[in-house]
Amino acid sequence: MRFRLMPLYRLGGWGAAASMIAICGLVSVQVLFRLLDAILVLFGGDRLGLEIGGVSELAAYLLVGASFLGTAYTFTHHAHIRMSLLIQRLPARVRVFVETWCLGVALALNLLLCWSLWTLIQESLSYNDVSSGMLAIPLWIPQLTLLVGMSLMSLALLEALGSTTRTAVTAPASYQPFDEDAKEV
Structure with missing residues (x-):
C-alpha cells in the first residue's frame, strides 16, 4: 500500500x-x-547548584510529542501492533472487508479523539490553563501536539481505508494486507 501523504507522516516522525x-x-x-556538583563536593569544594528547572515536566510534555507525533509514521511503516491472528487466516475476499471494517472503526474512534482534543484545546485557551508544575506552560501547547499527531493518524487511516475499500470493491481476491512482505515507502 502506498501512502500519498508520506512526506507529511515523515515530518511527524x-x-x-x-x-x-x-x-x-x-x-x-x-x-x-x-x-559536577558531586565531584566538587568529593574534593572539598562547594556545590555550584546548576540545574535546569522543571526538567521532569518538560520531559513529560516532550514524551507526549514523541508518542503522538510518530503514530502516523509508525502506522504507514506497518509497525503498529496488529491483532491479525484471526484475520490473516481468512480468505482474501473476506479479509479485505474485515480490514475495511476495522479501518473504518479505527478512523471513527480517531476522529472522535481529535474532536475531543479540539474541544479540550478550546477550553484550555478560554480559561488560560497553565501547568501546575514548576514551569507555567500553557496547556494548549502539549494538547496541540496531541491533536496534530492524531490528525496525522486520521489522515493515514483515511488513506488506508480508501485504498482498502477500493480493493474491496474492484478486486477483493487480490487483497494484500499490511505485512512485512509489502515494504513500500
Missing part, C-alpha cells in the same frame, strides 16, 4: 525523533550538572 532527542539532551545535561 521527525517531530517525534526531535522530541526524544530533546528529552535525552535535557536529562543528560541535568545528570552532568549533578555529577
